[in-house]
Amino acid sequence: MSDGNAKKTSSKESFLPQIFYNALLVGIMAGISWYAQKHSVTAGEFVGAFASIPLPVVLFAMVMDYLFDTGSLYRKVAGKKGLTGAITALGVAGFFFITMTWLVAGTITMNFSTITPVIYVVAGLLTLLLLWPKTGTTHFVLLYYIAVQLITKFAHFTLLGGVSLG
Structure with missing residues (x-):
């Protein structure tokens, strides 16, 4: 098989998993x-919730996104075939979503109904950014965090948030 045919086969094999992904x-x-x-989550609620995420959580999300995109983890997840x-x-998304919900909310209990809907939306967006290819090197999470801090005049800024287990 020539190199041209090998490249065609390789790109064809990666096409279907990319469609699923x-x-x-x-x-x-x-x-x-x-x-x-x-749940009628407004843009104002979203901005307020995103602005109140503690800075270490934003940095954690940014580092995870970077590691996921630049390391072999993305290739392991996206490169698998079909189901x-x-x-x-x-x-991976479920684990990261639960982790981000816990970190953004500051607590996670057995009763998820105590967490407000906007927290789930923010955690979902952070999870989506982790899964989205080629976002890890753009520092999008940190840039957006700085933007919402400027918009809210740092009213919700938290350097170190408290996280409890119940």
């Missing part, structure tokens, strides 16, 4: 949007 991202975006609409890749991506 993009469909998963669209599904997550639709889910976040549906949840925000259903296995989708399940792996959902597992």
Whole structure:
């Protein structure tokens, strides 16, 4: 097989997993949007919630996004074929979503109904950024965090937030 045919086969093999991965991202975006609409989360609430995320949580999300995009983790998740890749991506997304919800809310209890809907929307956006390819080197999370701090005049700025287990 010539090098040209090998490249065609390689790109064809990566095309289908990429379609599944993009469909998963669209599904997550639709889910976040549906949840925000259903619970009437306003842009003002979103900005306030994002601005009140403690700085170490923003840095953690930024580092995780960087590691996910520049390391081999993205290739391991997105490179898997079919259902296995989708399940792996959902597992990573689920774990990161629960972690971000815990960090953004400051607490996680067995009763998730005590957490406000805007927290779920913010945690969902941070999870989506982790899964989105090639966002880790742009520092988008930190830049947006600085922007919302400027908009709110640092009214919600938290250097170190308290996180409890219940």
